[in-house]
Amino acid sequence: MIKALLARIRQGYRTNPFPSADIKLPHRYLGLPKLKSSKLERAAAACPYGAISAGAGPGLDMGRCVFCGACAKAAPEAVEFTREYKLCSSDRGALVITDRDFKRAQTLGADLRRIFGRSFKLRQVSAGGCGACEADCNVLQTVGFDLGRFGVQFAASPRHADGILLTGPVTKNMELALGKTYAAISSPKVVIACGACAIGGGPYAGHEECVGIPKDIPVDLYIPGCPPHPLTILDGILRLIGRTE
Amino acid sequence: MRTEHLSGFDFGATDLDAGIFFETAASRLAAGGRAVAYFAIPEDGAFRLVMAVAFDRDGRLEVYSSALAGPFRSLTPSFPQLHLFEREIYEVSGLKPLGHPWLKPIRFNTPGAVPGVAEFFTVHGSQVHEVAVGPVHAGVIEPGHFRFQCHGEHVFHLEIMLGYQHRGVEKKFIGAPDARSIHYAETLAGDTTIGHTWAYCGAVEALAGVNVSARAQTLRGVMLELERLANHTGDLGALAGDVAYLPTSSFCGRLRGDFLNMTALICGNRFGRNMLKPGGVNFDLDYALIKELKLRLDNTYRDVESAVSLLWETSSVTDRFEGTGVLAKEAAEGLGIVGPAARASGVGLDTRRNFSCGPYERFTMAVSGSGDVYSRAYVRWVEIQRSAELIGGWLDALPEGPVEAECGEFKPDSAAVSLVEGWRGQICHFAVTGPDGKFRHYKIVDPSFHNWQALAMTLRNGEISDFPLCNKSFNLSYCGRDL
Numbered sequence: 001m002i003k004a005l006l007a008r009i010r011q012g013y014r015t016n017p018f019p020s021a022d023i024k025l026p027h028r029y030l031g032l033p034k035l036k037s038s039k040l041e042r043a044a045a046a047c048p049y050g051a052i053s054a055g056a057g058p059g060l061d062m063g064r065c066v067f068c069g070a071c072a073k074a075a076p077e078a079v080e081f082t083r084e085y086k087l088c089s090s091d092r093g094a095l096v097i098t099d100r101d102f103k104r105a106q107t108l109g110a111d112l113r114r115i116f117g118r119s120f121k122l123r124q125v126s127a128g129g130c131g132a133c134e135a136d137c138n139v140l141q142t143v144g145f146d147l148g149r150f151g152v153q154f155a156a157s158p159r160h161a162d163g164i165l166l167t168g169p170v171t172k173n174m175e176l177a178l179g180k181t182y183a184a185i186s187s188p189k190v191v192i193a194c195g196a197c198a199i200g201g202g203p204y205a206g207h208e209e210c211v212g213i214p215k216d217i218p219v220d221l222y223i224p225g226c227p228p229h230p231l232t233i234l235d236g237i238l239r240l241i242g243r244t245e
Numbered sequence: 246m247r248t249e250h251l252s253g254f255d256f257g258a259t260d261l262d263a264g265i266f267f268e269t270a271a272s273r274l275a276a277g278g279r280a281v282a283y284f285a286i287p288e289d290g291a292f293r294l295v296m297a298v299a300f301d302r303d304g305r306l307e308v309y310s311s312a313l314a315g316p317f318r319s320l321t322p323s324f325p326q327l328h329l330f331e332r333e334i335y336e337v338s339g340l341k342p343l344g345h346p347w348l349k350p351i352r353f354n355t356p357g358a359v360p361g362v363a364e365f366f367t368v369h370g371s372q373v374h375e376v377a378v379g380p381v382h383a384g385v386i387e388p389g390h391f392r393f394q395c396h397g398e399h400v401f402h403l404e405i406m407l408g409y410q411h412r413g414v415e416k417k418f419i420g421a422p423d424a425r426s427i428h429y430a431e432t433l434a435g436d437t438t439i440g441h442t443w444a445y446c447g448a449v450e451a452l453a454g455v456n457v458s459a460r461a462q463t464l465r466g467v468m469l470e471l472e473r474l475a476n477h478t479g480d481l482g483a484l485a486g487d488v489a490y491l492p493t494s495s496f497c498g499r500l501r502g503d504f505l506n507m508t509a510l511i512c513g514n515r516f517g518r519n520m521l522k523p524g525g526v527n528f529d530l531d532y533a534l535i536k537e538l539k540l541r542l543d544n545t546y547r548d549v550e551s552a553v554s555l556l557w558e559t560s561s562v563t564d565r566f567e568g569t570g571v572l573a574k575e576a577a578e579g580l581g582i583v584g585p586a587a588r589a590s591g592v593g594l595d596t597r598r599n600f601s602c603g604p605y606e607r608f609t610m611a612v613s614g615s616g617d618v619y620s621r622a623y624v625r626w627v628e629i630q631r632s633a634e635l636i637g638g639w640l641d642a643l644p645e646g647p648v649e650a651e652c653g654e655f656k657p658d659s660a661a662v663s664l665v666e667g668w669r670g671q672i673c674h675f676a677v678t679g680p681d682g683k684f685r686h687y688k689i690v691d692p693s694f695h696n697w698q699a700l701a702m703t704l705r706n707g708e709i710s711d712f713p714l715c716n717k718s719f720n721l722s723y724c725g726r727d728l
Contacts, residue, residue, distance in 0.1 A: 028513030048424035124385040132435025142498030156383035173360040203428045209413035
């Protein structure tokens with residue numbers, strides 16, 4: 001017992017403040033992309049996922065981006081990745097980075113905010129993908145991020161949940177299970193698409209084995225990244241329920 | 246350090262007459278061989294069966310193949326290690342392994358297949374009941390379906406049905422490499438990005454005949470061992486959580502993140518994305534970064550030591566770990582189990598030792614004998630110590646030189662087998678090129694492909710409440726197995 005206490009003292013208090021101006025991501029981290037030019041032809045040619053459109057209405061779609069940095073390497077004069085981790089949006093269209101300011105996620109309406117703002121339970125549904133998004137959701141439950149302090153928890157049953165946090169490109173083999181899980185949650189409910197796969201198929205975009213999120217499941221929050229940094233996920237969820245500005 | 250590339254071999258030279266193929270396979274497996282891959286490639290309107298057999302003690306690989314158009318002789322009754330390979334061949338090609346004891350789908354990707362809908366093993370009798378779990382689980386975890394045949398808490402049998410994560414990756418390598426191939430390799434199993442990407446790069450480099458510099462190989466080693474440190478530490482914490490020992494559970498949850506952050510310090514991504522590429526690595530370390538990494542590694546390692554040592558000194562923990570979920574050495578060998586799970590059952594198999602390459606010369610592996618949860622946990626702890634030592638040593642004496650080399654065209658009609666010891670165990674990538682010098686076929690064998698059956702075995706005559714503990718002691722990949 002004494003050893004456990006000594007270890008506890010040694011380990012110290014390790015929960016990181018959030019939000020905080022002191023958060024610094026590693027210098028090679030690829031965060032919010034920034035367009036430095038409207039001439040995106042070279043960058044677009046370098047992207048294996050068609051996330052960049054050149055010509056009229058140039059833009060970089062974070063929903064299709066796996067943050068490999070190939071565009072910035074091929075065309076450093078056109079695309080730059082900043083170290084900004086706040087990437088979430090409530091609007092699929094807003095994920096397309098243009099020369100305008102990026103529109104961050106909006107808070108739910110006052111009614112929903114009143115219901116979910118202080119206690120928000122999510123059922124995580126993993127539907128394809130590589131398991132990295134799940135790992136970065138799991139890490140939010142550790143002492144480092146302590147998701148619970150914001151009133152947010154992952155619930156074991158959809159019956160106990162206020163919404164779904166979906167990861168993966170939704171494989172054919174998970175379509176039915178996703179539909180059933182969604183139906184099992186009582187309304188009002190929220191859907192969060194977490195990671196490049198859930199938003200646009202990610203590395204598996206265009207595969208016949210993947211069907212994407214069914215049309216009858218509306219998405220309230222998009223969290224880009226492959227996988228998104230835990231801070232990106234945390235920021236998105238807290239923005240959604242109005243716990244951060 | 247040896248840096249000459251492992252070369253690709255002439256694929257045509259593996260061809261055997263069908264009768265001789267099965268006789269050779271049976272005699273080589275009987276002589277102690279372990280199948281690292283066994284699969285079917287489409288050929289001239291029919292198929293070619295290909296088997297790669299490893300003789301671990303000699304560090305030797307043999308490959309045989311044979312053209313086949315109809316049903317074939319199942320070797321599973323004599324060599325259970327082939328059971329899932331043969332089921333996969335049947336699902337992919339329709340060629341029936343005659344005499345396979347439990348022939349059913351593994352990925353449910355054929356027309357009309359419905360995931361989870363298949364015959365299940367059942368037990369009948371008074372008060373015998375079935376517990377079904379998944380595909381959507383209670384935790385934040387990938388999907389799978391588990392069925393327990395029970396009498397009260399007592400488990401007679403567990404059957405694991407997967408395939409929900411099947412996203413059709415392997416076939417996308419055909420006709421490649423292209424700009425997406427490396428990302429497929431990085432996301433075969435998200436927590437094993439370095440392991441799988443190294444295996445992919447190894448196959449590409451062998452086929453292109455490229456030598457990777459000692460510095461690049463050592464940097465790959467640093468990344469692979471950081472991946473192992475993160476996962477082993479996280480799993481020891483999760484094991485502590487499953488026996489309600491919260492101190493270690495809390496400490497290790499945070500410490501796993503510290504290792505991931507070291508990975509991100511090197512390449513920008515916590516899982517090691519964008520680090521490896523055929524011919525070398527994308528990022529180098531300078532003096533300041535090496536210093537910072539060493540400092541972080543020392544601190545984090547000391548914290549892990551303090552957190553993990555509590556496990557072995559707490560009787561409520563050891564009481565739950567000891568004797569739970571025993572996998573006998575014979576079962577582990579018979580089923581072709583790999584990785585720390587095999588080493589914890591006394592099987593001396595570690596790719597870093599048996600097929601030593603790059604920075605792993607003179608590597609010694611951790612083997613323990615009891616095959617229970619305790620043994621699997623303890624092997625992980627010994628491997629944590631070894632990985633920290635390796636990284637420390639490499640950072641102290643990083644070979645000078647370039648970190649990348651140009652990769653040219655592939656040799657046509659060749660093949661390469663690439664083995665890497667990922668944190669879960671041996672990863673095998675088997676690449677075959679066609680006459681055009683592009684991938685004609687690409688077969689991926691994640692360690693989980695072998696090891697899911699080991700988890701099922703450990704539950705026999707256990708209790709349902711042992712499941713989370715046994716499960717975590719393996720912590721297998723769903724996506725790596727489903728591909």
